[in-house]
Amino acid sequence: MSILAQQLVLGLLIGGLYGLAAAGLSLVFGVLKVLNVAHGELIMLGGYAAFWTVALLGLDPFVSLLVVVPLSLLLGVGLYWGLFGFVVRADEETRIKNSLLIGFGLGLALHALAVLLWTADERSIVTPYGGSITLAGLSIPIVRLASLLIALALIGGLHLLLARWRWGKAIRATAEDWQAALLTGIDVRRAYLLAFAIGTGLAGAAGTLVSIGYSTSPSIGLEWTLKALIVVVLAGLGSMLGTFVGGLVLGVAEAASAAAFGGPYREVVGLVLFVVVLVVRPRGLFGR
Amino acid sequence: MLEIRDLDAAYGDIRVLSGVTLSVGPGEIVALLGPNGAGKTTLLNSIAGLLRPRAGAIRFEGEDLGALHAHLIVERGLALVPEGRRLFGGMTVGENLELGAFAPRARPTKAAGFERVYGLFPDLYQRRRQLVRSLSGGQQQMVAVGRALMTNPRLLMLDEPSLGIAPRLVRSIMASLAEINRAGVAVFLVEQNVQAALGLAHRAYVLEAGRIAGHGAAADLLRDPHVRRAYLGPLAVRE
Numbered sequence: 001m002s003i004l005a006q007q008l009v010l011g012l013l014i015g016g017l018y019g020l021a022a023a024g025l026s027l028v029f030g031v032l033k034v035l036n037v038a039h040g041e042l043i044m045l046g047g048y049a050a051f052w053t054v055a056l057l058g059l060d061p062f063v064s065l066l067v068v069v070p071l072s073l074l075l076g077v078g079l080y081w082g083l084f085g086f087v088v089r090a091d092e093e094t095r096i097k098n099s100l101l102i103g104f105g106l107g108l109a110l111h112a113l114a115v116l117l118w119t120a121d122e123r124s125i126v127t128p129y130g131g132s133i134t135l136a137g138l139s140i141p142i143v144r145l146a147s148l149l150i151a152l153a154l155i156g157g158l159h160l161l162l163a164r165w166r167w168g169k170a171i172r173a174t175a176e177d178w179q180a181a182l183l184t185g186i187d188v189r190r191a192y193l194l195a196f197a198i199g200t201g202l203a204g205a206a207g208t209l210v211s212i213g214y215s216t217s218p219s220i221g222l223e224w225t226l227k228a229l230i231v232v233v234l235a236g237l238g239s240m241l242g243t244f245v246g247g248l249v250l251g252v253a254e255a256a257s258a259a260a261f262g263g264p265y266r267e268v269v270g271l272v273l274f275v276v277v278l279v280v281r282p283r284g285l286f287g288r
Numbered sequence: 289m290l291e292i293r294d295l296d297a298a299y300g301d302i303r304v305l306s307g308v309t310l311s312v313g314p315g316e317i318v319a320l321l322g323p324n325g326a327g328k329t330t331l332l333n334s335i336a337g338l339l340r341p342r343a344g345a346i347r348f349e350g351e352d353l354g355a356l357h358a359h360l361i362v363e364r365g366l367a368l369v370p371e372g373r374r375l376f377g378g379m380t381v382g383e384n385l386e387l388g389a390f391a392p393r394a395r396p397t398k399a400a401g402f403e404r405v406y407g408l409f410p411d412l413y414q415r416r417r418q419l420v421r422s423l424s425g426g427q428q429q430m431v432a433v434g435r436a437l438m439t440n441p442r443l444l445m446l447d448e449p450s451l452g453i454a455p456r457l458v459r460s461i462m463a464s465l466a467e468i469n470r471a472g473v474a475v476f477l478v479e480q481n482v483q484a485a486l487g488l489a490h491r492a493y494v495l496e497a498g499r500i501a502g503h504g505a506a507a508d509l510l511r512d513p514h515v516r517r518a519y520l521g522p523l524a525v526r527e
Contacts, residue, residue, distance in 0.1 A: 166390070173376050173387050179338055180374035185362035185391025185439055238378065 002137055007255045009138050015251020016148035017209055019244035021224050022231035023155055024202030030237040031175040031195035033092045034084055037103035040225030041110040042200055046072055046207020047216030048114065051123050061125045061212045062146065065205055072204025076197035079106075088192050107221055114218035124215035147209040154205055155244040158198070162240065171195050175238075230270040234277050236287020246285060249273075289314045289474055290335070290366075290443055295344035297327070297334050304330040305498045308344070312443060317465070317475040319485040319506065321519055322495035328478045329371050331495070332447050336368040337361040348443070363391045367441035371448055373432040377421035381412055384420055384431050388438025397440045404471075405434035408464045426457030433464065437473075444468060445476045450484060462488050482519040486510045 025039045036042075046068055053064040083106065087098045132139040162168040167190075173181040174191040181188050210216055210224075227250065235246025250270055257269040277284060290312040297305040304327040312318045322328050333339040335346055337358035346353045348366055356364070376384050385405055389398040406413040409430040415423065420431055429449055436444055446465070450458040462484050469475050479485035486492060486506045494502040494515065502515070509515045 169379075169383060169387060170390060172379065176376045176378060177374055179358075180370065180376065181387075182338065182358035183336060183362065183368050183370060183374070184387045184435060185359050185394065186387070187357070187359045 004256075004259050006138055007259045008252055009140060010144075011251040011253075011255025012248055013141070013144040013148050013251070014214070014254075015248035016151040016244070017206055017213070017247070018227050018231050018250050019247020020151040020154060020202060020209065021206040022228040022235070022247055023158060023240050023243050024199035024206070025225075025228040026232045026235070026237060026240070026243050027158075027171075027195050027202070028199040029232065031171055032084065032088055032099075032192050033095050034087055034099040034196075035096055035103065036084070036199070037100060037225050038107035038110060038221070039103075039199075039203055039228055040221035040223065041107045041114075042072070042075070042203035043207040043210060043224045044114060044216055044218065044221045045075070045110060046204035047211035047220070048118060048123070048207075049204065050208035050211050051125055051216065054125050061127050061208075062150065064125075065150070065208050068204045068208045069201050072207075073197045073201040075204070076200025077193065079200065080193050080196040084196055085189070085193070088189070107225070111218050111221055118218065120218055122215045122217040123211065125212045127212060141213075144213045147213045151206075151209060152244065154202065155240050158202070159240045161198075167191065167194055227270065230274045232284075233274050234284060236284020239286045242284075242286025249285075289316075289349055290476065291345075291347040292331075292335070293345045293347075295331070295334065295346065296342040297330050297339060298342050299330075299339075303342075303498065305334070305341075308495070308498070308500055310493050310500060310503070312474055312476050314442075315469070315472060315474055316491065317469050317477065317489045319489035319492040320476065320478045320495055321482055321485065321492055321509075321515070322501075323518070324480075326495045327498045328495055329447055332368055332370075332445050332476075332478060335361075335445065336366070336370075359391065362439050362441075363393050365393065365440070365442035367436040367439045367444050369432045369436045369444070369446040369449060371451070373428050375420045375428055375431055375435070378419065380417050380419055381423070381431055382416040384435050385412075385416075385438050388435035389440075391439055394438060394440045398438070401438040401440060405437055408437075408467060409434060426453045426461075429453055429457070429461060430464075433461065433468075437468065441473060443474045443476060445478075447478045448480055449477075450479060450481045458484060482515070 021043055025036065028034060028036050049068045049071055050064045053059055053067045054061050083102050087095050087102060090098060127143050130143060132141045162172055170186045171191045171194060173186060174188050178188050231243060231246045231250050234250060235243045253269050253273060254266045258266040292308060292310050295305055295308040308331060320328055330339065334341045337356055348364055353361055385402060389395055389401055411427060412430055412434060420428060449461055458481060465475055466488060477485055477489060486509060489506040492506050492509050493500055
């Protein structure tokens with residue numbers, strides 16, 4: 001029993017990162033109607049950016065977020081101007097198709113670039129502090145707990161940004177109805193740019209936390225894209241807090257199935273959830 | 289104020305408007321009548337910048353709108369209440385109105401805008417914290433008009449504001465348009481409810497199959513046999 005509980009705790013901890021990874025994908029998909037399948041590769045890049053920031057500048061691993069997130073925002077601006085800004089000129093159905101092509105191409109290119117620059121080795125950031133706290137007989141790794149709390153804080157911040165900031169409201173309006181947003185005087189292209197940059201910034205933050213608590217390598221991209229996609233379908237569009245909870249649900253469900261049926265089934269449960277939610281509740285648990 | 293000359297518009301290969309010429313003067317209320325599919329919505333969407341015309345010119349206070357993005361047309365003082373209202377249903381009444389004041393021209397007048405909208409539609413003030421999708425159709429139409437007013441327009445265009453709304457609320461919305469107009473805002477109104485539209489407007493155009501088929505003072509059109517037969521029904525003709 002306590003082994004199961006321990007597994008579930010670890011599942012919850014990684015679930016927070018699933019939620020953070022999915023938030024960026026969800027924001028971009030919800031606002032631009034563009035499915036960025038290279039989102040996982042952006043997470044991978046964030047992981048490397050954090051790794052090198054820590055290795056070269058000697059920063060505390062968590063403090064490296066202050067470097068990685070701004071860099072990711074800039075990368076997002078660049079990718080929007082260079083690639084995705086052209087996609088959003090098409091109507092919404094065409095956007096999905098074109099964004100898949102561009103996303104897969106971008107993902108492959110980034111993967112190859114990462115292998116070339118940093119080899120295919122796994123890297124993870126070693127924290128100067130470590131250990132676990134013990135709570136009710138359960139051992140909770142401090143670094144992963146901190147990552148979960150940071151992920152939660154970032155999601156909370158994003159929620160406030162979208163609820164209160166002038167352009168946050170504009171982004172939500174654009175997500176609901178871009179033509180109506182134009183008619184209220186919102187520069188929809190700028191709302192797209194901001195949403196894409198924020199989505200990429202979130203990917204950078206997720207990558208940093210992944211390489212701190214777990215590890216990064218050039219090939220983690222697809223896996224993280226899939227996890228994020230499952231969470232987006234699970235949670236539905238429109239609520240960042242809902243997306244975060246969806247990530248926790250996936251993390252716990254994976255841990256439970258791994259404990260019940262053995263490790264190899266960990267990956268299956270997400271896909272089962274994906275199908276079940278699509279059949280039973282297509283707009284997701286928290287979708288609007 | 290608004291001058292449209294020889295406007296052609298199309299969706300793909302389907303031509304919707306041919307050679308439309310019309311104008312709206314400062315302080316005027318002008319109605320645009322016509323059957324379904326005549327191209328009325330296409331005309332409004334072209335003026336608002338949601339659709340690029342094929343040919344012809346749209347000028348607003350002397351400036352050619354053809355090259356402007358839709359959000360910049362709002363900034364020039366031209367607002368559209370679109371067909372079907374197109375509100376942000378997941379947001380509150382207050383948030384919808386606030387978004388109306390997003391354009392730079394509207395930001396300094398935001399407080400006055402709220403006062404004006406809540407003055408016109410006291411119901412909305414009571415419901416300012418409610419989600420728009422929980423409101424009735426008539427209340428939603430008030431939010432739509434209010435959101436457009438928040439942009440601080442000099443010309444307000446409305447696409448069938450009476451559609452799907454109880455008759456009592458139609459009268460109330462028409463009365464609010466008259467009041468908005470008295471404050472100096474020109475109104476360009478597309479309406480299926482011809483009686484209500486001609487009761488309000490100074491002038492009107494009739495659009496049929498993408499062409500202007502007639503135009504005149506509202507009072508004259510109300511007496512015009514063709515208009516009566518086509519838009520006011522057989523009872524009106526016999527009368």
